[in-house]
Amino acid sequence: MKLASLKTGSTRDGRLIVVSRDLARAVDAAPVAATMRELLEDWDARAPRLQALYGALNAGTAAGAFAFDPRQALAPLPRSHQFVDASAFLNHGDIMERAYKLTVKKTPGIPILVPRQGDDFRGPHDDYEFPAEADQCDFEGEFAVITDDVPMGVSAAEAARHIKLVTLLNDVSMRGHLTRELQMGFGLVQAKPATIFAPVAVTPDELGPAWQDGRVHLDMKVTRNGEWFGHPNGREMDWGFGEMIAHMAYNRKLGAGFVLGSGTVSNKGYREVGSACLAERRAVETLDHGAAQTDFLKFGETLRFEVAGADGTSVFGAIDVRFVPFKAGA
Amino acid sequence: MKLASLKTGSTRDGRLIVVSRDLARAVDAAPVAATMRELLEDWDARAPRLQALYGALNAGTAAGAFAFDPRQALAPLPRSHQFVDASAFLNHGDIMERAYKLTVKKTPGIPILVPRQGDDFRGPHDDYEFPAEADQCDFEGEFAVITDDVPMGVSAAEAARHIKLVTLLNDVSMRGHLTRELQMGFGLVQAKPATIFAPVAVTPDELGPAWQDGRVHLDMKVTRNGEWFGHPNGREMDWGFGEMIAHMAYNRKLGAGFVLGSGTVSNKGYREVGSACLAERRAVETLDHGAAQTDFLKFGETLRFEVAGADGTSVFGAIDVRFVPFKAGA
Numbered sequence: 001m002k003l004a005s006l007k008t009g010s011t012r013d014g015r016l017i018v019v020s021r022d023l024a025r026a027v028d029a030a031p032v033a034a035t036m037r038e039l040l041e042d043w044d045a046r047a048p049r050l051q052a053l054y055g056a057l058n059a060g061t062a063a064g065a066f067a068f069d070p071r072q073a074l075a076p077l078p079r080s081h082q083f084v085d086a087s088a089f090l091n092h093g094d095i096m097e098r099a100y101k102l103t104v105k106k107t108p109g110i111p112i113l114v115p116r117q118g119d120d121f122r123g124p125h126d127d128y129e130f131p132a133e134a135d136q137c138d139f140e141g142e143f144a145v146i147t148d149d150v151p152m153g154v155s156a157a158e159a160a161r162h163i164k165l166v167t168l169l170n171d172v173s174m175r176g177h178l179t180r181e182l183q184m185g186f187g188l189v190q191a192k193p194a195t196i197f198a199p200v201a202v203t204p205d206e207l208g209p210a211w212q213d214g215r216v217h218l219d220m221k222v223t224r225n226g227e228w229f230g231h232p233n234g235r236e237m238d239w240g241f242g243e244m245i246a247h248m249a250y251n252r253k254l255g256a257g258f259v260l261g262s263g264t265v266s267n268k269g270y271r272e273v274g275s276a277c278l279a280e281r282r283a284v285e286t287l288d289h290g291a292a293q294t295d296f297l298k299f300g301e302t303l304r305f306e307v308a309g310a311d312g313t314s315v316f317g318a319i320d321v322r323f324v325p326f327k328a329g330a
Numbered sequence: 331m332k333l334a335s336l337k338t339g340s341t342r343d344g345r346l347i348v349v350s351r352d353l354a355r356a357v358d359a360a361p362v363a364a365t366m367r368e369l370l371e372d373w374d375a376r377a378p379r380l381q382a383l384y385g386a387l388n389a390g391t392a393a394g395a396f397a398f399d400p401r402q403a404l405a406p407l408p409r410s411h412q413f414v415d416a417s418a419f420l421n422h423g424d425i426m427e428r429a430y431k432l433t434v435k436k437t438p439g440i441p442i443l444v445p446r447q448g449d450d451f452r453g454p455h456d457d458y459e460f461p462a463e464a465d466q467c468d469f470e471g472e473f474a475v476i477t478d479d480v481p482m483g484v485s486a487a488e489a490a491r492h493i494k495l496v497t498l499l500n501d502v503s504m505r506g507h508l509t510r511e512l513q514m515g516f517g518l519v520q521a522k523p524a525t526i527f528a529p530v531a532v533t534p535d536e537l538g539p540a541w542q543d544g545r546v547h548l549d550m551k552v553t554r555n556g557e558w559f560g561h562p563n564g565r566e567m568d569w570g571f572g573e574m575i576a577h578m579a580y581n582r583k584l585g586a587g588f589v590l591g592s593g594t595v596s597n598k599g600y601r602e603v604g605s606a607c608l609a610e611r612r613a614v615e616t617l618d619h620g621a622a623q624t625d626f627l628k629f630g631e632t633l634r635f636e637v638a639g640a641d642g643t644s645v646f647g648a649i650d651v652r653f654v655p656f657k658a659g660a
Contacts, residue, residue: 012371012585041342079411079585080411080449081409081410081411081447081448081449082447082448082449082450084447084519087516104514104515105510105513105514105515106514107510107514110510112514112516113516113517113519114445114516114517115444115445115446115447115517115518115519116445117411117412117414117445117582118411118412118448119410119411119412119584119585119587119588120412120582120583120584120585129482130581131483131580131581135581151658152459152656152658153461153656153658174581180435180437180440182515182516183435183515184434184435184436184437184442184515185434185435185512185513185514185515186417186442186443186444186512186517186518187443187444187445187516187517187518188445188516188517189414189443189445189577189578190577190580190581193581193582194582194583247519247520248519250461250520251460251461251465251504251520251523251656252447252450252523252524253450253524254449254450255342255409255449255450257449258449326482326483326581328481328482328483
């Protein structure tokens with residue numbers, strides 16, 4: 001099934017709705033769960049009833065159905081008590097390290113996992129404010145999963161069964177702060193402000209055979225100001241989501257609503273499929289020409305991320321956001 | 331006023347109570363706010379009514395008052411959408427760098443801020459499970475503040491006004507994973523599992539003159555298995571909490587319930603006042619004797635953290651936790 005959270009005046013967690021497979025229609029989930037958080041905290045008991053509602057919605061028999069407007073959507077889970085962003089496509093890191101002669105002290109078999117903030121997830125169409133172009137505003141197109149409660153000490157196979165939803169995000173990145181924060185080595189703060197999510201999260205079964213080994217085997221289409229930027233595929237992730245969740249859960253439990261991002265989607269065939277972030281394209285240009293040719297984002301630019309399923313329809317809806325100057329007190 | 335959250339069978343956010351100044355009695359906050367989260371999201375409107383209840387409780391005139399049992403307490407805010415732990419006592423880092431000949435690439439004026447998980451805050455008396463003594467289990471006694479909504483772009487002075495509560499935490503640390511994760515440079519995961527909080531959080535006015543420049547000018551008493559370990563003072567923090575919140579809010583807003591830890595309390599007079607973590611004492615031993623003499627935590631050990639106010643009474647109540655082996659499925 002497909003789920004989204006609509007803006008409301010009164011709650012920070014939005015109003016949970018079930019969205020039809022073609023993203024055209026929706027129906028209120030409130031009789032079963034008022035918010036996505038409420039659903040995730042009691043998934044096994046409540047999801048089957050929403051699944052039935054989803055069936056009726058697709059069949060055109062759901063009472064109270066209305067047109068789905070992604071402009072009214074918050075992030076599917078509007079805030080989370082734990083958001084961790086991986087860097088699970090080693091190809092991306094390899095390009096960056098070669099271009100800039102960096103060495104990340106990786107340990108074989110251990111994924112890069114970056115703890116992040118969960119209090120300010122953004123909807124798919126809201127203007128994104130940032131303070132200064134000198135901060136080198138970049139994007140990272142990523143897949144992400146959302147879990148229910150994950151016990152401490154789970155195996156990768158057990159962890160995979162706690163993945164309840166899959167979605168799409170733009171991990172907005174301020175490269176002007178990244179090197180300083182990476183060198184300090186304690187984590188990313190000013191380099192990684194609020195994250196933007198697709199309007200819809202889907203259960204893994206919606207992906208059909210494109211959900212394999214805890215990876216999304218679909219292209220991530222990235223468009224900058226209406227022009228193609230890249231369409232790398234999620235299948236080349238070096239760790240499955242289940243493996244990374246198990247690493248996280250080694251000595252902690254993960255609360256329902258845990259969000260894990262894949263890291264910027266990146267493929268070995270990057271010359272053909274392009275990239276899902278500016279930093280990677282700039283690194284490729286640096287390797288090829290000795291210097292980057294592509295600029296970081298300027299105010300007024302727009303970015304679109306979308307993923308089509310096997311039948312060509314949009315799986316998660318699109319992220320389509322304009323980047324604008326921050327005005328204090330606005 | 332002083333606030334706590336009691337365990338309940340049904341909610342993950344607990345049940346908010348007002349606790350008397352001497353920590354002996356409590357009264358339900360539910361007529362004003364059912365949970366700490368609800369209060370923080372609407373602080374200005376609701377806090378004055380709880381302040382009045384607190385006055386009545388201290389005067390012995392509050393209806394429905396009952397004995398306060400810290401063993402029934404969750405963390406004052408049982409979970410948060412954003413927890414960041416600073417390392418704001420540079421003295422601690424200096425000792426570590428000298429002992430182990432490390433170099434952290436700090437930028438003058440910029441605090442070390444470590445994004446962390448907010449989904450698994452622990453109460454002050456619950457046994458703490460961890461998988462293996464080989465993980466080198468350590469503790470860090472810290473002060474922490476909790477904010478209401480902080481807008482993007484605030485100044486340090488404005489940020490300080492968003493500090494609504496102060497508390498105490500034990501930032502449990504697994505040193506066996508720390509070097510690997512620090513070298514990788516993307517943040518701390520297995521090195522920093524769940525965090526333990528004192529039973530009570532207090533409004534800054536409760537600290538009287540001990541709350542100055544966004545710092546807590548009180549000793550943090552640390553006891554290991556009933557024996558004195560250290561009592562460093564919070565006044566030597568190199569950044570005030572307001573300054574660090576402003577750094578965080580440079581390009582993001584911070585949601586109500588943002589928790590910011592101070593980092594392990596550490597003083598230049600460490601030979602007299604001791605330390606608030608094993609790693610620092612071990613580093614001092616390494617500097618003095620060429621090798622550490624103090625062991626990391628073994629299963630069965632207990633740790634107590636407490637802070638006395640000017641009149642000698644406990645400000646936040648005590649963290650008093652036993653460390654035990656993790657048993658899967660227990």
